[in-house]
Amino acid sequence: MLKVEGVEKSFGEFMAVNGADLTVGKGELVAVIGPNGAGKTTLFNLITGQLKPDRGRIVFRGEEIASIPPYEICKRGIARSFQIVNIFPRLTVFGNVQVAVISQQRKSNTLFHPAQGMAVEETNRILESLGLIDKAWNTAGSLSHGDQRILEIAIALGNDPKLLVLDEPTAGMSPEETSATMGLIKGLAQERGLTILFCEHDMDVVFRIARSIMVMHQGRTLIQGKPQQVRENEEVMRAYLGEE
Amino acid sequence: MGRTILNWKSFLPLLAIFLILLILPPLLPRFYTYIIALMFVTGLLAMSLNIVVGHGGLFQFHHAAFYGASAYTFALILTKTSLPLWIGFIAAPIVAAVIGLVIGLFCVRLTRLYFGMLQISLGSLIWAIVFRWYHFTGGDDGIHGIPMPPFLSSLTSSYYFILIVMAICLAVIYLIFKSPFGTTLLAIRDNPQRCEAVGINVRRHQLAAIVIATFFAGMAGVLFVVLERSVFPDLLFWVLSLEIFIMCLLGGWFTFLGPFLGAAIMVSLRTFVGIYTEYWTLILGIILILLIFFLPEGVMGFLLEKFGSQVAGPRERGIE
């Protein structure tokens, strides 16, 4: 479904991503792991168009998407959440998700039709499945950090994506919240038949739920394989042990 | 829920206000009729700016350029051509919107302050041309004594005309705010980057908002000519642009009618403080500073916060 080949990106002198390869098959739950500064977030930003790669190919469902703007990538079926909470703080929780659903229905430019009754069902369904329905009319900025993280995912679901890219969905969460959230994500994947690409620092969680794991180190892909293969790979051991 | 746009309960007070405004002119001295009509015009102008500032989060620093351009277009069509009034009436706001489109095309590539600066420079260019083109625009004298057809000949008839056009414009602006377009615009103000990530073409959306806002600024420009029968370069001077900005701040730019209230306050300040002292801008400056320090959300924002439960519907209150 998604294929990333030899992608590179530098910021001035610094090579943030220096040869990353990644394959995500339909319906898979793929994790990207690696020490801090390995280039995971940059890679995600390249995939979803916030950044443009210097070199390499990013192909989604047979189409090169490396040089198109983020909103076009989103329309092709990739939605994402951000590592740092990135919501619409002055809108309601409902409004946050509704904007995404309206955009998905290609109705963002509709001028003379009340938005109020629009996309209500879909939005409510998403809020319900993520347990935010009770807080639907709160201002998003007033939510707790954990709820804002969940809202991040809810907004991404609003686009009804074929591929969901989650950049550290549990950043800043307690261990309990983390496993609850990851359970939620796994449930979503099964329920909606979603393909999910995510990165995560909690190794236990990753090895428990990911189908395939890609390991990044200093901007490069070390390996991508089944959890078992990754666990036994010597290079990976060295990368992690060398760091710590 | 079931709260629709035309909910009668929330619509009734507005209807009442409209009716009161309808019966006012015969009851009021001429001067007050004129002042209220001026409030309508200025209010519409401030509301049009708020489409892009309060709701769009853009630094539209030279909004007066579009207002003035439309007023001049209307005045020139009426004085230099023999075209009927209604053509001028339609053409002038469209000219404003087209200028808005062209300037917007250049500006939306930029962010924040650079957006504002480029707009000031383009708007000032228009001002400079109007200011010096004596043969065509009358230069710094402007154009005075613009002829009006019989149905707009008296102040009272102008008042009604302005009231009705303004009411229609406000209704349309309201519909736009409540439409998916308006909701999306709010989202862009809150977080443009996130909007891109949910599939919204932010720049095109902002450009559309600019065109809409400049069109309504153009409507206000036309109404100004109907009221004043004259145009002058100060209509597109940057000082007016900042004043419109202040009106939005004064009334509260996160509310729908706030800018209108701000405009009304500003017009009354200028008129009634102006009667007692020629130093009304001093008073305005002091009020502005008090506002910045104590009421950053504006008068309307303050009222909504204070008495919000009575004004806002259940959605805004977060109870459902």
Next chain:
Amino acid sequence: MDSGYILTFAALSSQFLVGLSRAMILFIVCSGMSFVLGVLRVPNVAHGSLYMIGAFSAFSISTLFGGSSTGFWLALIISPLVVALVSLIAERALFCHLYEREHLMLLLFTFALMLILGDLVKLTWGADYRSIMAPPFLRGSIPIFGSSFPRYNLFLLIVGPVVAISLYLFTNKTKIGKIARAAAVDREMVGAVGINVSWVFAAAFVIGCYLAGLGGALVAPMVSITLGMDHDIIIEAFLIVTIGGLGNMWGALVGSLIFGITQAFGVLFWPQFAIVFPYLAVVIILILRPTGMLKSVW
């Protein structure tokens, strides 16, 4: 006018010098604005009002000395200081409490300040046109390139570079100048090394306003001093600092030269639209290079 005459070398060069000297005034005002913009990140809308106060107080001081040369020189020294004092009061009493707020609020504050100062000038000096005389040896014209050139403009051509060099020395050689420059680039760092950022801002604001006052005092003998001169200069200053590169002092110089010279040649070629030319130049530059000709400090 006979166009054959207009395009002589003499006319061109003398008009060029006129534009250059006009640019010097603009530069002195805009360098101050740019300095404030660089450090505080706020376009100071009241900058033009301070320029106007500079001109009016130059008038008062000069009148106090009966229009003598002593009066002129004292005006040149004292009126920028008066302006600096006014700005210091405004900064310490009000402005300094807003630094944590949104930029738009700071901008609107300076607008409020402009409204207030404008009326205070009206209260103090009235709405009449005022003028002062330059000292005798700066009056009249001297022949240059076969056409006459006002001596006072020549004087400005000397003062402008002197101010530029002093400003350069100030920002690069003195401690406070270096701190201000560092604050323009990275304000967090300046705070982190234990410098009171609030006072750095105050100093930058006052110095910037001092330059506005100096510009006002210098322009006083050339123009009629009147209400409304704040509105005229401020928009030009805005555009100049933008085309130069926000906060860049040399950018202010480049911008002023472009503005002054295009206007001067505009007068020569198409007098009616003289003021349109600099705006046109600005628009073209900003469309091609929206962030200005030189590097912005932001």
